[in-house]
Amino acid sequence: MNVLKIAIQKSGRLSEDSLKLIKECGIKLNNGKGKLKATADNFPLEFLFLRDDDIPGYVEDGVADLGIVGENVLVEKENDVELVKKLGFSKCRLSIGVDRNWDYKNIHELEGKSIATSYPKILGNYLKGKKVNAEIHEISGSVEIAPSIGLAEAVCDIVSSGSTLLSNGLKEADVIMRSEAVLIAQNALSADKRNILNQLIFRINAVQEGKQNKYILLNAPNSAIDEIISLLPGMKSPTILPLAMEGWSSLHSVVKEDDFWEVIEKLKKAGAEGILVSSIEKMIL
Ligand SMILES: Nc1ncnc2c1ncn2[C@@H]1O[C@H](COP(=O)(O)OP(=O)(O)OP(=O)(O)O)[C@@H](O)[C@H]1O
Ligand SMILES: O=P(O)(O)OC[C@H]1O[C@H](OP(=O)(O)OP(=O)(O)O)[C@H](O)[C@@H]1O
Numbered sequence: 024m025n026v027l028k029i030a031i032q033k034s035g036r037l038s039e040d041s042l043k044l045i046k047e048c049g050i051k052l053n054n055g056k057g058k059l060k061a062t063a064d065n066f067p068l069e070f071l072f073l074r075d076d077d078i079p080g081y082v083e084d085g086v087a088d089l090g091i092v093g094e095n096v097l098v099e100k101e102n103d104v105e106l107v108k109k110l111g112f113s114k115c116r117l118s119i120g121v122d123r124n125w126d127y128k129n130i131h132e133l134e135g136k137s138i139a140t141s142y143p144k145i146l147g148n149y150l151k152g153k154k155v156n157a158e159i160h161e162i163s164g165s166v167e168i169a170p171s172i173g174l175a176e177a178v179c180d181i182v183s184s185g186s187t188l189l190s191n192g193l194k195e196a197d198v199i200m201r202s203e204a205v206l207i208a209q210n211a212l213s214a215d216k217r218n219i220l221n222q223l224i225f226r227i228n229a230v231q232e233g234k235q236n237k238y239i240l241l242n243a244p245n246s247a248i249d250e251i252i253s254l255l256p257g258m259k260s261p262t263i264l265p266l267a268m269e270g271w272s273s274l275h276s277v278v279k280e281d282d283f284w285e286v287i288e289k290l291k292k293a294g295a296e297g298i299l300v301s302s303i304e305k306m307i308l
């Protein structure tokens with residue numbers, strides 16, 4: 024029987040959420056502590072735990088069929104792989120950082136300057152696009168220390184909260200790219216493997232849709248039902264059940280997480296009472 028090999032970061036910023044997503048997809052991992060390989064009990068997946076930088080290359084070569092990496096690493100490595108899906112976690116920016124006292128206006132101020140980074144290709148392409156000539160100094164980690172030890176005048180590195188820049192006397196000056204974790208696949212998957220990948224994508228979609236929506240139950244007088252329905256389109260349309268109390272109904276529906284608070288206000292104004300909201304584990308459209 025065919026098994027898909029998926030490469031996941033061994034330990035770091037992607038590891039925990041990658042494994043959480045696998046678990047939420049109902050896939051149970053069998054891994055002994057410290058082992059760099061694991062299998063799943065109930066799904067044809069084998070796991071390889073690797074350094075994130077190696078994942079796009081292994082997927083291109085077919086050592087792994089799938090991988091989870093940051094888009095920043097995927098773009099930097101320039102491997103020929105398929106971007107299957109954005110996964111919505113490990114969101115960050117690849118940004119220019121400069122001394123916090125630098126009155127930085129725009130990227131042209133980097134003309135003739137030196138910039139330390141672990142992302143020489145992304146930075147090089149960006150500077151080329153902006154017609155800025157700067158010296159790129161490639162280092163593999165602790166990039167934010169570079170200006171304070173005289174290695175470079177600016178940095179280009181991952182930023183999330185900004186606290187690493189701040190604690191090194193720097194500020195975020197320009198955003199070069201936005202990134203999140205992505206699922207990648209080898210280009211030439213066999214039909215059988217593609218079939219397993221499609222099953223995995225189906226599960227990931229169900230988990231992602233569930234997270235993006237809330238299940239909502241409310242009571243309302245029948246006279247308010249039409250207005251409430253117009254506020255709650257639901258998956259097809261809301262479910263309406265009569266309450267034991269004459270003239271009242273219970274209404275069940277689904278609301279987008281992003282619209283949630285705004286919709287609740289409008290529902291209350293329209294006469295809804297006893298509103299209950301719960302999270303959705305999986306949602307299949
Ligand atoms: N502070 C952060 N917040 C959110 N996402 C981040 C953050 N830092 C990094 N990431 C994302 O997670 C990925 C992995 O980051 P991490 O710092 O674990 O990499 P690493 O140190 O290169 O790990 P490895 O040892 O596997 O090479 C990055 O490529 C980026 O996409
Ligand atoms: O803006 P912040 O929230 O401070 O996050 C940014 C930092 O996070 C990452 O490093 P990480 O902490 O993962 O350590 P690493 O450099 O050892 O990978 C990244 O390389 C930045 O240094």
Ligand SMILES: [Mg+2]
Binds near residue numbers: 074075076
């Ligand atoms: Mg790495």
